[in-house]
Amino acid sequence: MANRAWDEARRAGVVSFRRMTERGKHHTLEEWLAAPSERRLELIDGELIEKALPDFPHALSQGGVIALLRPHFHRRPGSSGPGGGGWWILPEVDLQLGPNGFRPDVAGWRRERLPEPPLTRPVVLRPDWICEVLSASNRHNDTIRKLRHYHAAGVPYYWLLDPDTGTLNVFRHEPQGYLNVLIADRAQRVRAEPFEVIEISVGVLLGDDPE
Numbered sequence: 001m002a003n004r005a006w007d008e009a010r011r012a013g014v015v016s017f018r019r020m021t022e023r024g025k026h027h028t029l030e031e032w033l034a035a036p037s038e039r040r041l042e043l044i045d046g047e048l049i050e051k052a053l054p055d056f057p058h059a060l061s062q063g064g065v066i067a068l069l070r071p072h073f074h075r076r077p078g079s080s081g082p083g084g085g086g087w088w089i090l091p092e093v094d095l096q097l098g099p100n101g102f103r104p105d106v107a108g109w110r111r112e113r114l115p116e117p118p119l120t121r122p123v124v125l126r127p128d129w130i131c132e133v134l135s136a137s138n139r140h141n142d143t144i145r146k147l148r149h150y151h152a153a154g155v156p157y158y159w160l161l162d163p164d165t166g167t168l169n170v171f172r173h174e175p176q177g178y179l180n181v182l183i184a185d186r187a188q189r190v191r192a193e194p195f196e197v198i199e200i201s202v203g204v205l206l207g208d209d210p211e
Contacts, residue, residue: 025046026046027043027046027047027048028043029043029096029099029101031043031048032048032101033101033121033122035048037094037121040053040092040103041101041103042100042101042102042103042141043099043100043101043102044100044101044102044141044145044146044149045100045145046099049141051103051138052135052137052138054133054135055135057135057163057164057206057207058133058135058163059207060163060206060207061133061161061163061205061206061207062091062105062106062133063207064204064205064206064207064208065105065106065131065133065159065161065205066089066091066106067204068200068201068204068205069083069087069089069108069195069200070089071083072084072085072195072198073085073086073087073089073108073195074087074088074089075087076111077111077112082197082198083195083197083198084197085111086110086111086112087108087109087110087111087128088108088109088111088114088117089106089107089108090106090107090108091105091106092104092105092106093107093122093123094121094122094123095107095122095123095124095126095127096122096123096124097126097149097150097152097153098149098152098153100149101122102146102149104127104130104131104132105131105132105133106130106131107127107129107130107131108127108128108129108130109125109127109128110128113125113128126153126154126155127155128155128156128157128194129155129156129157129158129159129194129195130150130155130157130158130159131158131159131160131161132146132158132159132160132161133161133162133163134160134161134162134163134164135163135164136164142160143160147171147178151173151177151178154173155173156172156173156194157170157171157172157173157193157194158170158171158173158178159171159192161205161206163206163207165185166185166186166202166203166206167183167184167185167186167202168182168183168184168185168190168192168202168205169182169183170182170183170192170193172193181193184202185202186201186202186203186206186208187202187203188201188202189201189202190202
């Protein structure tokens, strides 16, 4: 019923996230949670922001991160192999951090902190790692606003993957702000925290074919 009412309001012109923001309306977590999940909304500083649908380079990068990391880390702790498991690594999970609501492109939780998958929306336990894939429409939010809020929430590691420039930036949480501990381009192989136990190709993260 809530989804139907929201759709009817949008068609009637009653609800326009952009216009409501311009009028200075401060949206709430309740509004964010009531919106249909397919809207791909985030709530940042009281604004409801629609994430752009991923283009091919964005989708390649998001898929590359998942395909490269999950086989090594998305398993029970102590699993065989170089990664050793111990993580949940998932795309686009609705996440509440304080008064804000996010849908990171990829996020990871250590299983020692989150032994079982949460069954409710949103997840309220902050991740141990977040990766956002940059695009023209989200660059400002990901590099400034989200970076600030993820740091304030104590997210230990934040990756920014940029298909346009072919680069990976890795940030480690420090008390005074995020420290940029790695900058690499698609030609490089790196050991990127917090997954430094394996060497990864930045190109494969960006969706290039594996070597």
